[in-house]
Amino acid sequence: MVGKGKREQKIAIEAVIVAAITVAGLALQVITGGFNREILAFPANLILITAIPVLLILFKGALKHLASGSLSIILISTVAIIALYMGLVPGNSAKSSWPFTLIYLALLINLTASVLMRLRIFKFRKDISFMLNHIGLLILLFSAGPGSADKARYFMRVFEGKVEWRAEKSGGKERAEAVELPIAISLEDFEMDEYPPKLAIIERNTGIALPEKRPFYFEANLNAFATIENRTLTVDSVVYKPGYAPAAFVRVTDIYSDEATEGWVSCGNYFQHFKTLSLDSTYCVAMTSPEPKEFRSKVEAYTQSGKVKNGIIRVNHPMTIGGWKIYQHSYDSARGRDSVWSLFELVYDPWIIPAYIGMIMMIFGAITLFWKGGKS
Amino acid sequence: MWDNFIWFSLACMLLWIIGVASLYLNKKTAITGNILISAGLALFLAFILLLWRDIGHPPLRTMGETRLWYSFFITLVGFGTWLRWRYKWLVGYSVLVSGVFIAVNLLKPEIHFTNLMPALQSIWFVPHVTVYILSYAMFGAATIASFIAIRELKSKSERLMPLIDNLTYIGLGFLMTGMLLGAIWAKEAWGDYWTWDPKEVWAFITAAVYVIYIHARVQKYPLRVILWILPLAFVMLMITWLGVNYLPAAQGSIHVY
Known part of the structure; x- marks a missing residue:
């Protein structure tokens, strides 16, 4: 263990570095007006994800410093402070800001370094809880952060008895141009049960x-x-x-x-x-107007590569076809059960499998917390 | 069914208070106290189940309904830690906290007899919410213990630290499970597992502060600093649970019911 004065000095240096990163992020924010995550689209995100562990292994001298536990605390605190801003200021765009992106990246490096340090002295019984929680989180953060640049979300409105393959980008505030998707939906019937x-x-x-x-x-x-x-x-x-x-x-x-x-x-x-x-x-x-109990669309979906799938799409029960998930989003609410169209949300996320792997590892990690308790 | 809540809750509180009192007064055996507290828990659970049957869907939707589970779980956690680690005072405190939430429910029910909307008709609904409330109960107990530990700082006694650590680790285990189940559900229902929805933002802050506590403990930071993290985390938890609906930044959240 380092001496008390030394430890405080180390924490102070780390805090200054994290503060400098945040300030640099703020400066970039002012200059560029926000982080455009599209620059992380494949293969950039894959290169980043590979580069972080490779560089850490190559530069062993930096590894120990970057794996510092006090640095983790400072970084998590900084993310929490940015999240506080997100939670308190209406209509902010902190999640796509430069400070958040840079701190997220720093956290990825710190987390990767901690995992690499621990792997060198890995003992199953002692470290399995650490590994499940930290590797799970790392995979999840890689998929949810850099991986999200490959995500695509669209809205598609389909009328009963018609086929549609044009959709609008969802998430954006202004109405976007319709684009042609490699996927088409034919709506056979829209039905609704009401209370x-x-x-x-x-x-x-x-x-x-x-x-x-x-x-x-x-x-x-x-x-x-x-x-x-x-x-x-x-x-x-x-x-x-x-x-x-x-x-x-x-x-x-x-x-x-x-x-x-x-x-x-x-x-x-x-x-x-x-x-x-x-x-x-x-x-x-x-x-009072009857409230919807369940609404569903009977559809046939086709992909460009020739896949065909029949089924019913309803809330909480999306359809998966060719890497896409099709969600029941809404309907003509003025007409309610007499709506003649159904609005679908189509989501493409090639990183969903690693994200699930990370989440499942973390659930097992959480279970280890129960029997491990506070004993270290 | 809600009209009967006052009678059920009075009976439960009576059983719990007499149970805790008998744990203190009867030094020889804890059987009477244990039986009384268990009976109170069984009665409270019975009320929840009857209400469930009465409204035809799990009572987990409105604020009042979640407080109902909290009143039950906090006493259950207090009783469990008493059985496991023999902390008598914690049962007393958790009954007190339970009583506060029962009182809130009696004075300001916030129960609207509404139908269960399609988005909530999912197998993930019950585990997501109950696991969360269970973690809240763990953290509630940890917060109570942290206040007592703060008062004992001068005496250099660290007798409560194992209890606080255990409660926090288990609480965080449940909190993470609740959050991850929510993420998996969100992918099925909304198309993405994390969207920084206001409730998610505050749940994230809460989890982050508890994670900071655990890392600070591992790093062996001084207790006079660490112990204040728990009350702070609990404030964040309360905002996540009860406060988010009132925040201007949260209008339009998918979690506002």
Whole structure:
């Protein structure tokens, strides 16, 4: 162990170097206006990923200094501070800034160096936890950082019964030009299941539902029955035809006076006006629009190389074809279940396999933390 | 079901408080205390399961629902560490913290009876959230212990450090698992495993601060510095969990429900 004064001196030097890197990043940021990750596209990212360990092995003298544990702490703290900025300042672009990129790179070097140092004295039982956590993280950081330059994301809107192969780049703020992709989608059918619409008694002007502090909504199912304050509501009939808005025939009875009011209530849709049932000058019965329970697209997808795949794409269940993943993104929300088109997000990420390997190593690494505990 | 929460929680708190008291008062045997605390835990779990059946999907969506799990897990963790390492006071503190979260749920439920949207209908939903809340419970216990250790700094006693380290390592294990399960889920649901969504940013900060604690311990930095990292990390954790929704930078997050 180095002496106390020496250690503090070493930490001070490392802190100054990291601060200098950050300042250099800020200067580059001012001059160039941001880091363009496209310069890391294949093969640049692969060269970088190979160069870091090779150079560290060649320059053994630097290895020990770059593997420093106190340097790791300083670098992680710096990344955390940049993340704080990301988390506090609305609409910032810190993740594609020069300071973040340079610190990320420094962290990759520090992490690679630490792994190389530890590999030289590797003992399975003692070091397996370290290796799973650190190599896993390293692979993940390489895939998520430099690897992400090869990632591509597009939005493709496909109409029912049509085939589409043109898409717009996603993620960008302004509308991009449509490009032709090596992949085409034919949408056979778009379908949606919905939760039943809900009924409530609302104040006509404010829309606030009764009871005031704990608003009560109930599903507009046939024969549904509810008591809200001093009124009972019964649903005598529900109609929901394709292309039309849902409507319920509601009977409202005042508990004390036994006076009854009845009539149709509907939330309306893109071409039908909504309809409420008036109770008195202040309150009426209203219906909420049905919320989507599940939506799915029945598709056939083709790649340029001649692959064909049939299947259903829904949220949380993308389709994988030829290195691409196709996601159910959205639909014509004004029309809801009557939407005649479906919007897909297409993602190409050739680095996803190493990213998964890194993540799985880290999950096993996390498990080793349970039995290892704080004992070192 | 929520209307019954007050009765369930009162019964649980009563069982837990009498259980902890009996651990302190009855020096000869811990059986009575252990049985009472276990009964309280079983009752609390029963409430969660009944609520689950009642609303028809896992109660993990709203803030109030996650606090419900926290109240359960923090007591479970406190009780577990008592069984494993014999720290009586930690059970007492975790019951107190649990009580605070129960009280918050009674006063400000933040439960909206909404339907489960398609994005949350996934096999990753339950493990992602429960593992996270379990880690929060571990870190809650570690934070309590760190405050006591800070008070004991003058006496040079390091008796709590093994406990704090254990809780932090296990907590970080769960936190990383929760984050990675979330990443795998995100790839299936949103197309990317990491997008610096506001909740992800704060989860990252939280994990980073705990990682700093562990590295600082390995480097044998002085305790008077290290011990303050844990309360700081816990503040970050609270922002991640409860605060993000209120931050201006978080509007439009996929994690705001």
